[in-house]
Amino acid sequence: MIRFFLSRLAFGALVLLMLSIFVFVLFYVSPSDPARIIAGDKATEALMAQIRVNLGLDKPMIQQYFMFLGNLLQGDLGFSYRTNLPVGDLIVNRIPVTMSLVFGAVVLWLAIGIPIGIASAKNPGSVRDRLGQSFAIVGISFPTFVLGMIALYTLYFIPTRMGLTLFPASGYVPAGQGVLQWAWHLVLPWLTLALVIAAVYARLTRGQMLEVLGQDYIRTARAKGITERRVTYVHAFRSAMPPLVTQLGIDIGMLLGGVIVIEQVFGLPGIGSLAVTSVAMQDRPVVIAIVLLGGLFVVVSNLIVDMLYALLDSRVRTARR
Amino acid sequence: MNVKLPLKTTRILTPGQAAKQAAQIKARTSWQLTMRRLVRDPASLGSAAVIVLAVLFAVCAPLVAQWVGHGPTEQFRETGLSSAGIPVGPNAEFLLGTDQLGRDVFVRLAYGARVSLLVGVMASLIASAIGVIVGTIAGFFGGVVDTVLSRIIDLVMSVPFLLVAIALVSVLGSSLGLSIAVIVFFSWASLARVIRGQVLAIREREFIEAARSLGESRWSMMFRDVMPNLVVPIIVYTTLMIPAAIVFEATLSFLGLGIVPPTPSWGNMLADAANGSMYLVAPWMVLVPGLALLALTLAFNLLGDGLRDALDPTSTKGAKA
Numbered sequence: 206m207i208r209f210f211l212s213r214l215a216f217g218a219l220v221l222l223m224l225s226i227f228v229f230v231l232f233y234v235s236p237s238d239p240a241r242i243i244a245g246d247k248a249t250e251a252l253m254a255q256i257r258v259n260l261g262l263d264k265p266m267i268q269q270y271f272m273f274l275g276n277l278l279q280g281d282l283g284f285s286y287r288t289n290l291p292v293g294d295l296i297v298n299r300i301p302v303t304m305s306l307v308f309g310a311v312v313l314w315l316a317i318g319i320p321i322g323i324a325s326a327k328n329p330g331s332v333r334d335r336l337g338q339s340f341a342i343v344g345i346s347f348p349t350f351v352l353g354m355i356a357l358y359t360l361y362f363i364p365t366r367m368g369l370t371l372f373p374a375s376g377y378v379p380a381g382q383g384v385l386q387w388a389w390h391l392v393l394p395w396l397t398l399a400l401v402i403a404a405v406y407a408r409l410t411r412g413q414m415l416e417v418l419g420q421d422y423i424r425t426a427r428a429k430g431i432t433e434r435r436v437t438y439v440h441a442f443r444s445a446m447p448p449l450v451t452q453l454g455i456d457i458g459m460l461l462g463g464v465i466v467i468e469q470v471f472g473l474p475g476i477g478s479l480a481v482t483s484v485a486m487q488d489r490p491v492v493i494a495i496v497l498l499g500g501l502f503v504v505v506s507n508l509i510v511d512m513l514y515a516l517l518d519s520r521v522r523t524a525r526r
Numbered sequence: 527m528n529v530k531l532p533l534k535t536t537r538i539l540t541p542g543q544a545a546k547q548a549a550q551i552k553a554r555t556s557w558q559l560t561m562r563r564l565v566r567d568p569a570s571l572g573s574a575a576v577i578v579l580a581v582l583f584a585v586c587a588p589l590v591a592q593w594v595g596h597g598p599t600e601q602f603r604e605t606g607l608s609s610a611g612i613p614v615g616p617n618a619e620f621l622l623g624t625d626q627l628g629r630d631v632f633v634r635l636a637y638g639a640r641v642s643l644l645v646g647v648m649a650s651l652i653a654s655a656i657g658v659i660v661g662t663i664a665g666f667f668g669g670v671v672d673t674v675l676s677r678i679i680d681l682v683m684s685v686p687f688l689l690v691a692i693a694l695v696s697v698l699g700s701s702l703g704l705s706i707a708v709i710v711f712f713s714w715a716s717l718a719r720v721i722r723g724q725v726l727a728i729r730e731r732e733f734i735e736a737a738r739s740l741g742e743s744r745w746s747m748m749f750r751d752v753m754p755n756l757v758v759p760i761i762v763y764t765t766l767m768i769p770a771a772i773v774f775e776a777t778l779s780f781l782g783l784g785i786v787p788p789t790p791s792w793g794n795m796l797a798d799a800a801n802g803s804m805y806l807v808a809p810w811m812v813l814v815p816g817l818a819l820l821a822l823t824l825a826f827n828l829l830g831d832g833l834r835d836a837l838d839p840t841s842t843k844g845a846k847a
Contacts, residue, residue, distance in 0.1 A: 216677075220684045228693060235697040342831070346824040348773045350780055350796065351816035354805055362806045462688035466777055470800060480689060481781060484696040492693050499686030507684060 213511050217504035224500040225277070228493045229270050235487075277497075283490040285483075292494045295479065302377050303475035306467065307460050309391055310398040311453070318403035319449070322410025323437065326418060337407055344404025349463070353397040353470035360393060377473050394471045398464070402456060409452055413445035420444075447517050454510030458503035563836035570832030573825035580822050584639035591637075594621070596630035598637040599788040603628045613808040623810040625798050631814050634790035638815060641779075641791035642822065645702065646772035649709035653771075654764040656710065657717030658756065664718070665725025666748050676722070682715040688777065695783040705784050709771045717763050721756060728755050758837045765830035769823035776819055792819050 257263045264272070276283065282292035325337035364371045373390050380387040417423065418441050426440045427433070465477030472478075476495060483491035539547075554562070564570050583590070591597055606628030608614055613624045622632040664675035691708045698704055728734065729752070737747050778784035779793025780800070787794055792815040798804065799811035 216680065217684075220681055223681060224685060224690075227690070231694060231697050342827055343820075343824060346769060346820055346827050348776060348816075348819055348823070350777070350800070351812065351819060354796070354800060354812045355816065358806060358809050358812065458684075459686060462686040465688055465692070466780065469781065480692065484692050485782070487696070492696070496686065496689045496693055499689040500684070503684045503686055 209515070210508075210512065213508055217508055220504050221497065221500050225274065225493075225497055226270070228496050229273060230266075232489045232493065233266050233269070235489075273493075282494045285488055285491050287483075287486050287488045287491075292490045295491060296476065296494060296498065299474060299476050299479050301379065302473055303461065303464055303468070303477065305377075305380065305387065305391055306394055306398070306464055306473060306475060307457065309388075309395040310402070310460075311457060313395050313399035314403040314406060315453075317399060318406025319410050321403070321407040323414055323442065325407065325411040326414030327437065329415060334411075337411065341404045341407040341411075344401050345408070347401050347404075349397060349401050350466045350470050352401060353394070353467060356393050356397050357470070377475075394467050394473060397470075398467055405452065405456075406449065409449060410445065413448055414441060417441045417444045447514055450513050450517060451510055454506045454513075458506035461499045461502045560836045564832060567832045567836065569828045570836070573828040573832065576821055576825035577829065580639055580818075580825075581643060583636055584643050587633075587636035587640055591633045594630060594633055596620075596633050598633050598790050599629065601627045601629055606630070613804070613811065615808070615810060622814045623808065625795070625808070625811055626801070626804050631795070631810060634795055635792070635814055635818060638790045638792040638795055639818070639822075641702070641785050641789075642772050642775060642819070645706055645709065645775040646768045646826075649706045649713065649771040649775075650764050650767040652706070653710045653713035653767060654717055654760060657714040657763075658721055658753075658760055660714065661718035661721025662725050662748055662752060662756070665722040666729060666744070666752060668729075672722075675718075679715045679718050679722075682712065683719075685712070687712040691774075691778065692781060692783055695778065700778070700783050700786055702785060705775055705778055708778070709774050712774075713767055713771060717760075717767070720759055720763060724756055724759055725752055728752050758834075761837065762830055762834045765826060765833055769826040769830075772819070772823055772826070 254263075262269070273283075280293070282296070284290065285292055285295060288295070321337045321340060325334040328334055361372045372393050376390060378386040378390050418437075423436060423441055426436045431440070461476060464475060465480055467473070468475045468477035469481060476498070479491065480495045482488075483495065587598070596602065602620075602624065605619060606614060606624035613626055613628070614620060616623045620630050620632065622630075622635065625631055625634070660675055660679070664672045664679075691712065694708060695704060734747060734751055737751050742750070775784055775791070776793035776796065779791045780797045782794070782797060784793050785791035787798075795815040796812060796819075799808070799815070805812040
């Protein structure tokens with residue numbers, strides 16, 4: 206188990222290393238000149254040369270990379286070319302917004318997707334099943350930003366124009382200023398994100414449950430007179446869980462990238478919108494930091510999934526021993 | 527004694543008669559069976575119709591422009607915008623309204639369909655070719671080759687793709703070719719993983735052993751014996767990759783990193799709609815490209831599901847009667 210964990214950990218570190226080399230080289234070969242970005246259009250050549258020396262941009266690429274890596278390992282992400290603020294601070298300020306968005310959405314999509322999937326699997330072919338499957342296929346096909354804009358138009362704009370404010374326009378209120386306000390501002394983004402992803406879970410849950418419910422031990426459990434509810438939720442659902450956990454890990458890991466569009470549509474000042482503005486302004490240190498943070502997210506969630514999987518599924522545990 | 531026997535009597539089946547009856551049974555190839563199953567599934571038929579219409583619409587884009595008399599990037603500031611500079615809604619001149627520059631949304635939709643279909647189909651075909659080749663080699667050769675290729679697949683799958691994609695496009699500059707390349711890069715790995723798994727199972731089958739004992743070379747076995755058995759997953763997964771690629775392209779364009787304006791794509795039409803919340807006063811700007819996007823991705827997803835059922839010889843769905 207420990208060996209398994211260590212090998213996964215090493216692989217995660219490798220992913221991050223490759224990712225850091227990739228972004229670094231990418232920006233190194235980029236035609237844009239950081240000195241020009243920092244100093245502005247009217248800067249003299251001498252000033253720009255000075256900036257390059259200060260940033261170490263005059264050194265060979267390999268040396269620059271190791272300087273960058275060394276700073277990174279000490280937790281120093283450098284300074285933004287645009288705002289001159291430390292990149293670490295910029296990101297830390299925005300993490301609460303993105304985290305609020307992600308975790309609210311995760312809770313909602315599990316709460317929507319899994320019951321729909323279970324209900325579908327209980328009576329395959331029924332009207333309820335067909336409705337559930339229709340929900341799943343439409344949800345999977347819906348691009349989040351389209352759903353978000355339609356939600357804003359129908360649930361915010363039209364009611365507000367009719368004098369009924371159901372939801373706020375956009376923006377973010379920190380939970381410190383009142384949990385209700387915080388949640389109220391996040392309901393639409395949560396729902397948008399959750400509905401689209403819940404579709405995946407509904408499908409996955411249905412498939413898993415159908416497989417499990419057909420097995421002998423479920424018949425045995427029913428024959429012993431255990432209530433149907435208990436058979437479904439305790440006996441069957443527990444076996445259907447491991448693939449769901451895997452999917453959840455992948456989704457949470459990838460979500461840092463996925464929220465970019467949602468933050469854009471709903472005007473939330475999170476990591477995603479920081480990424481978009483930094484990319485547009487060629488603010489290299491910020492972009493590199495965000496990409497690496499995204500990678501870290503994926504790696505850590507994959508690691509947690511592997512561990513949980515081993516705990517949930519005794520076959521994995523014994524096989525690794 | 528010429529009493530006619532009633533027509534409905536039990537006839538004794540002599541071998542001759544049985545052969546006669548058997549001759550009336552039409553032999554159907556698996557391809558014919560697949561088509562029959564597909565044609566009996568209304569969802570697949572409907573989706574195929576939607577896709578054909580979308581292709582026709584895209585191919586005929588110049589004809590549409592000619593018929594309406596508006597170019598895709600032509601601005602109609604007089605007739606296409608109200609006196610306050612607000613886009614006009616659907617009317618006799620502009621069938622689906624205009625956008626913020628007074629351009630005809632209907633004509634842009636037709637040209638945008640070209641981008642979506644081209645990128646979606648091209649990227650999926652290339653990605654699936656790479657995925658099939660890598661997956662087959664990894665599964666068939668095993669050993670070190672498999673380990674290396676599997677690690678590479680894992681690596682690509684642990685990259686936060688949207689973040690890296692926007693960093694990449696921002697540095698290299700957006701273009702149609704780069705959009706396709708980025709989508710291919712992040713799409714082939716999941717198919718490669720699936721194919722590898724299938725090949726691992728096929729490799730152990732008797733007919734491969736037979737081929738080996740007949741002295742067939744490994745490459746010949748791979749292409750002549752293994753690959754034909756992968757046709758079903760390849761067709762299904764490639765079809766299901768197309769909607770994902772279409773949404774990916776639209777997302778890149780939506781973030782201003784895909785097709786360069788003023789060339790229309792559904793993604794940048796949606797970006798125009800989102801820009802300054804224009805869609806709140808001109809909802810058709812989001813509904814037209816948004817619903818077109820939904821319809822196309824839904825059609826491909828439904829067709830992919832339909833194909834999966836139709837190509838599965840054990841499937842009973844749609845095969846009743």
